Amino acid sequence: MPEARHEEDRVSAVLRRRVRCGDPHLGGCGALSADALIARFEEERSRALGRFGRKQAGLYYTPPTVAAEVLAIALRTSGVEDGRVLDPCAGAGAFLVAAARAGLRDLHGFDLDPGALRVARQALRLCGATARLRRADALRVVPRQPVDLIVSNPPYGHVSVAAERAFLLRAFPALRGGEIDRYAAFLLRALQLVRPGGAAALLVPDTWMFLSRSGALRQEVIAQAEVAALVDLGKPFASAKDTRVQAVVLVRRPALARATYVATRGKPLATVSRGELVATSARGWFVYRSAAERDLCRAMEASSVPLGSACEVGYGMRTGNNPRHVGRREPRGREIGLIGGEDIVPYALRWRPKTLLHPSPLARLVERQLGSERVAVQRIRTNALVPWARWLEAAVVGRDRVCLDSLSTLSCGNPERLWALLAWIQAVPLQRYHRLRTTDVNVKPGALRELPVPRALLDDPSRLAELARERAAADAPASAHALDRRIDACVYSLFGLTGRLVDAS
Numbered sequence: 408m409p410e411a412r413h414e415e416d417r418v419s420a421v422l423r424r425r426v427r428c429g430d431p432h433l434g435g436c437g438a439l440s441a442d443a444l445i446a447r448f449e450e451e452r453s454r455a456l457g458r459f460g461r462k463q464a465g466l467y468y469t470p471p472t473v474a475a476e477v478l479a480i481a482l483r484t485s486g487v488e489d490g491r492v493l494d495p496c497a498g499a500g501a502f503l504v505a506a507a508r509a510g511l512r513d514l515h516g517f518d519l520d521p522g523a524l525r526v527a528r529q530a531l532r533l534c535g536a537t538a539r540l541r542r543a544d545a546l547r548v549v550p551r552q553p554v555d556l557i558v559s560n561p562p563y564g565h566v567s568v569a570a571e572r573a574f575l576l577r578a579f580p581a582l583r584g585g586e587i588d589r590y591a592a593f594l595l596r597a598l599q600l601v602r603p604g605g606a607a608a609l610l611v612p613d614t615w616m617f618l619s620r621s622g623a624l625r626q627e628v629i630a631q632a633e634v635a636a637l638v639d640l641g642k643p644f645a646s647a648k649d650t651r652v653q654a655v656v657l658v659r660r661p662a663l664a665r666a667t668y669v670a671t672r673g674k675p676l677a678t679v680s681r682g683e684l685v686a687t688s689a690r691g692w693f694v695y696r697s698a699a700e701r702d703l704c705r706a707m708e709a710s711s712v713p714l715g716s717a718c719e720v721g722y723g724m725r726t727g728n729n730p731r732h733v734g735r736r737e738p739r740g741r742e743i744g745l746i747g748g749e750d751i752v753p754y755a756l757r758w759r760p761k762t763l764l765h766p767s768p769l770a771r772l773v774e775r776q777l778g779s780e781r782v783a784v785q786r787i788r789t790n791a792l793v794p795w796a797r798w799l800e801a802a803v804v805g806r807d808r809v810c811l812d813s814l815s816t817l818s819c820g821n822p823e824r825l826w827a828l829l830a831w832i833q834a835v836p837l838q839r840y841h842r843l844r845t846t847d848v849n850v851k852p853g854a855l856r857e858l859p860v861p862r863a864l865l866d867d868p869s870r871l872a873e874l875a876r877e878r879a880a881a882d883a884p885a886s887a888h889a890l891d892r893r894i895d896a897c898v899y900s901l902f903g904l905t906g907r908l909v910d911a912s
């Protein structure tokens with residue numbers, strides 16, 4: 408909007424002069440753009456909260472470019488172009504400033520934090536805009552009237568206060584199922600605050616699409632809204648490097664039925680029909696895929712059974728008190744050695760000795776693992792985008808060791824199948840499938856159980872098991888690499904995948 412920008416520059420110039428003259432309404436701020444003002448507030452708040460406090464409160468303020476992008480996606484995909492705009496968690500005003508810059512003028516905001524609202528007011532003034540800002544709890548406030556458009560970055564993190572959990576479960580029964588994510592409550596609340604046909608565009612973690620415990624939430628969202636857009640925005644928060652977020656745009660029903668616009672990093676992917684979202688709302692929405700990637704996943708599923716039906720998939724042992732139970736030394740006598748995430752490299756253990764101390768209260772959990780070989784799996788943190796990047800690392804753990812809960816474990820009574828599963832999980836086709844399915848940072852057994860195991864592998868695991876054993880024994884990187892390629896080829900053929908399908912994706 409050139410006019411708006413022009414106006415902003417003019418207002419900024421006036422304000423610059425006023426600040427030089429010490430205007431008390433500006434709180435003595437030297438930095439003058441709305442963005443700089445918001446950024447300074449963000450810095451001060453994070454310093455005051457500290458890293459832990461901030462994570463607890465789930466407060467990550469939105470960079471201006473990201474707020475502008477979410478708003479642009481909402482305006483483009485929702486069919487709502489103007490009217491009454493609300494940010495129910497306005498904070499220092501990043502989204503309302505973006506809305507003002509986009510030419511929207513009927514702006515409203517709630518927040519619990521009066522300091523943040525003061526900054527939002529100043530930032531909007533610097534853009535030549537005003538908003539009605541109210542200190543209020545957006546989850547409880549009775550609004551004067553429904554709005555046309557909500558744009559917001561609500562707080563994240565789990566709700567730990569019992570009374571707040573009880574309130575949220577009463578208000579939004581679809582949050583049942585375990586931990587309650589704060590942002591999930593705001594997804595549902597936003598749908599109460601917009602008019603039918605109005606849109607809610609929220610910047611939220613994308614885990615609600617994949618988590619099995621979020622099935623009721625997905626069902627409720629799809630019952631109340633058309634999903635206009637799901638856009639992966641990566642990890643935009645400098646202070647929360649592992650938090651992957653998306654712009655989700657919901658249009659409250661009744662509304663025009665539409666296919667969901669899906670994109671990642673500015674690149675459009677395959678759209679998803681409402682029918683597919685309804686059909687898969689219990690299992691999860693795995694939508695960040697191109698048309699060719701969808702074909703690849705479909706072909707892999709067609710020749711497979713879920714891992715959960717081929718072996719037992721479980722968590723490693725949770726001690727509840729690692730400083731007490733995990734001794735950093737070699738086991739002595741009949742003591743038990745422990746394996747954690749740090750000990751796993753592909754196909755092998757690089758063990759940093761750990762011993763189980765004070766085992767009595769954990770006897771039942773230990774018992775479950777001792778006496779049989781398992782494959783231990785860990786998720787590694789990588790931002791690599793190449794299709795062959797490894798997201799999972801796995802190795803066979805001996806019958807006398809116990810895996811800790813940083814690992815998931817696969818076990819079955821059949822050693823050939825177990826070794827074949829090791830090669831299967833380390834192979835590129837499977838890593839690729841896993842990555843196309845979820846962006847979640849953890850390897851939860853629930854997600855592993857859904858991975859496709861070729862029926863041909865279960866019929867005859869011997870070839871892959873043999874390759875896995877060779878690979879585990881390979882010392883030289885060159886031979887390990889050559890074996891990796893042979894294992895990939897073997898797994899592709901067990902899935903019955905054609906070169907055309909693989910190359911296209």
Ligand SMILES: C[S@@+](CC[C@H](N)C(=O)[O-])C[C@H]1O[C@@H](n2cnc3c(N)ncnc32)[C@H](O)[C@@H]1O
Nearest residue numbers: 467468469496497498501518519520544545560
């Ligand atoms: C993640 S910050 C986002 C702020 C701003 N919208 C942005 O994008 O930069 C979340 C904001 O929500 C506010 N907040 C948390 N719980 C709230 C509630 N129940 N009602 C209103 N505001 C709330 C916090 O004070 C904080 O300012």
